[in-house]
Amino acid sequence: MTTEKEFQETTAQPRTAAPAERHGYVHGYSATEAQRLGDQADTLAELLHADTAYPAGSRVLEAGCGVGAQTLHLLAGSPGVRLTAADISADSLAEARARVAAHAPGAEVTWHHGDLHELPFADGAFDHVFLCFVLEHLADPVAALAALRRVLRPGGTVTVIEGDHGSAFFHPESAAARATVDHLVRLQAGAGGDGLIGRRLHPLLTAAGFDDVAVRPRTVYADGSRPALMEGFTRRTFVAMVESVRDDAVAAGLTSPAAFDRGVVDLRRTAEAGGTFHYTFFKALAVNP
Amino acid sequence: MTTEKEFQETTAQPRTAAPAERHGYVHGYSATEAQRLGDQADTLAELLHADTAYPAGSRVLEAGCGVGAQTLHLLAGSPGVRLTAADISADSLAEARARVAAHAPGAEVTWHHGDLHELPFADGAFDHVFLCFVLEHLADPVAALAALRRVLRPGGTVTVIEGDHGSAFFHPESAAARATVDHLVRLQAGAGGDGLIGRRLHPLLTAAGFDDVAVRPRTVYADGSRPALMEGFTRRTFVAMVESVRDDAVAAGLTSPAAFDRGVVDLRRTAEAGGTFHYTFFKALAVNP
Numbered sequence: 052m053t054t055e056k057e058f059q060e061t062t063a064q065p066r067t068a069a070p071a072e073r074h075g076y077v078h079g080y081s082a083t084e085a086q087r088l089g090d091q092a093d094t095l096a097e098l099l100h101a102d103t104a105y106p107a108g109s110r111v112l113e114a115g116c117g118v119g120a121q122t123l124h125l126l127a128g129s130p131g132v133r134l135t136a137a138d139i140s141a142d143s144l145a146e147a148r149a150r151v152a153a154h155a156p157g158a159e160v161t162w163h164h165g166d167l168h169e170l171p172f173a174d175g176a177f178d179h180v181f182l183c184f185v186l187e188h189l190a191d192p193v194a195a196l197a198a199l200r201r202v203l204r205p206g207g208t209v210t211v212i213e214g215d216h217g218s219a220f221f222h223p224e225s226a227a228a229r230a231t232v233d234h235l236v237r238l239q240a241g242a243g244g245d246g247l248i249g250r251r252l253h254p255l256l257t258a259a260g261f262d263d264v265a266v267r268p269r270t271v272y273a274d275g276s277r278p279a280l281m282e283g284f285t286r287r288t289f290v291a292m293v294e295s296v297r298d299d300a301v302a303a304g305l306t307s308p309a310a311f312d313r314g315v316v317d318l319r320r321t322a323e324a325g326g327t328f329h330y331t332f333f334k335a336l337a338v339n340p
Numbered sequence: 341m342t343t344e345k346e347f348q349e350t351t352a353q354p355r356t357a358a359p360a361e362r363h364g365y366v367h368g369y370s371a372t373e374a375q376r377l378g379d380q381a382d383t384l385a386e387l388l389h390a391d392t393a394y395p396a397g398s399r400v401l402e403a404g405c406g407v408g409a410q411t412l413h414l415l416a417g418s419p420g421v422r423l424t425a426a427d428i429s430a431d432s433l434a435e436a437r438a439r440v441a442a443h444a445p446g447a448e449v450t451w452h453h454g455d456l457h458e459l460p461f462a463d464g465a466f467d468h469v470f471l472c473f474v475l476e477h478l479a480d481p482v483a484a485l486a487a488l489r490r491v492l493r494p495g496g497t498v499t500v501i502e503g504d505h506g507s508a509f510f511h512p513e514s515a516a517a518r519a520t521v522d523h524l525v526r527l528q529a530g531a532g533g534d535g536l537i538g539r540r541l542h543p544l545l546t547a548a549g550f551d552d553v554a555v556r557p558r559t560v561y562a563d564g565s566r567p568a569l570m571e572g573f574t575r576r577t578f579v580a581m582v583e584s585v586r587d588d589a590v591a592a593g594l595t596s597p598a599a600f601d602r603g604v605v606d607l608r609r610t611a612e613a614g615g616t617f618h619y620t621f622f623k624a625l626a627v628n629p
Contacts, residue, residue, distance in 0.1 A: 215509070217509045217513075218507075218618065220504070220506045220507060220536075221539065222539045222540050222543065224506075224536065247513065250509060250511045250616045250618060251616070253564055253565065253616055254563075254614040254616070257564065257614070264565060265565060266561070266563055266565070266616075267561070268559050268561045270559055270620070272557045274542035275542055275543070275546065275553075276554060276555070325546070326543075327539045327540070327542055327555075329507065329539060329557060329620065331559070331618065331620075
């Protein structure tokens with residue numbers, strides 16, 4: 052047994068800025084969404100990023116930086132790295148660039164607009180690769196990981212962070228609430244992604260040829276003793292994420308507006324007095340042989 | 341944030357010796373079951389018990405000691421306590437007594453045969469009360485906790501450990517496997533218990549009048565990097581527990597033998613190469629005001 056942080060004290064959220072590589076980004080690209088992603092990344096930082104620190108001078112690739120929400124935390128935890136941040140969305144990349152310029156003006160960042168499956172970098176160009184809430188949106192995560200492994204030097208590491216919506220359980224229990232979460236998972240699957248990818252990180256990284264694959268759950272648990280977490284995670288993060296697919300779920304014929312809204316009401320109830328909420332993220336570290 | 345053990349290295353299981361207070365004990369009382377419970381408690385010890393240590397001389401009540409599987413760990417972690425171990429099953433109690441005599445011959449234990457709702461002890465007779473995998477079998481856990489609070493001195497603590505079968509998720513995903521787990525939950529509910537009780541510990545303890553209720557998830561996660569955990573937890577503990585209700589599930593008309601067995605095959609697959617398995621226990625500490 053090793054000791055490590057107890058993560059449950061930290062506000063956290065299940066997914067943040069992630070590009071739609073070859074597929075639709077299920078959460079959309081609105082300004083509201085970008086704000087939501089930024090807020091959530093801040094509250095998740097301690098839970099997800101505290102133990103990621105690359106040595107100064109390391110050549111680091113953030114694949115799928117989105118609007119830069121995780122980029123700031125990466126730079127804060129690893130001052131002096133030589134970061135390349137890549138994303139398939141030019142708009143997101145511009146926003147990430149502005150965000151870093153505002154909050155980390157001294158950081159050395161190279162911005163790359165492109166598909167992470169077809170990066171123009173030389174074999175072994177990076178010491179470390181970092182992905183957060185990216186694989187969940189890709190149709191072939193093993194192919195993506197293999198493409199990233201190519202640009203990683205032998206002995207270099209990849210860090211992958213993902214959620215898993217199947218890890219969400221709560222009190223009071225509610226079939227309507229479960230159904231709304233399932234709609235999100237189905238919509239994401241329909242867009243070629245996988246909202247249940249957290250549990251697959253070990254086999255995916257292994258299949259992509261990585262060694263020493265170590266995956267650890269990072270659990271968020273909120274109850275009446277943690278009102279800030281109930282508000283910050285359960286309501287403003289998880290429920291907000293579920294609510295964001297309401298129109299799409301209705302349009303896809305998965306549900307009616309009334310049924311969806313009942314599920315959201317029940318989900319919100321888990322953040323009221325007497326309610327509890329559980330969610331598990333997974334963080335993986337692996338080595339390029 | 342506080343630091344604490346990383347629990348995932350530890351083999352663990354979702355439920356162990358628990359008496360059927362006023363209701364049927366869903367797992368039965370066979371010798372095989374007692375052996376299973378003993379083995380499982382050993383592997384779970386570090387995960388669930390490592391941070392429970394009562395001062396020597398403390399008056400401790402273990403409510404629902406069953407066959408003594410947790411009793412040994414309690415005594416090992418708290419040498420010198422004055423333990424009272426209570427259970428509603430005389431046979432289980434005799435087995436617990438023999439187990440403690442064999443493995444902790446110097447321990448000072450008073451054995452009490454009776455219902456934990458109607459303990460004959462004076463108000464405030466104990467400094468600490470300990471329950472592990474007991475509340476899940478009770479029809480009215482708040483009443484049980486209130487009865488236990490009566491025999492706890494002001495300022496004394498209660499420690500509660502429970503699983504939550506709704507926390508089980510795995511790869512490969514399988515509807516048949518989910519159904520078999522659901523059968524267990526339904527059978528337990530039919531017997532007056534709640535296999536999803538872990539998520540309710542905070543509201544239950546609060547409703548029973550306890551203060552400073554602190555509940556923390558304790559997660560078991562097994563993947564290909566942890567073959568011992570796949571074998572010890574996923575197969576020999578969780579799947580074995582699910583398998584133990586096969587005949588009852590069929591007799592209750594919840595499933596057919598073939599359908600149940602398909603689910604078990606799929607559950608076992610999650611402990612083979614490429615599989616993963618996640619389960620969350622909850623441990624609560626609260627104070628009698």
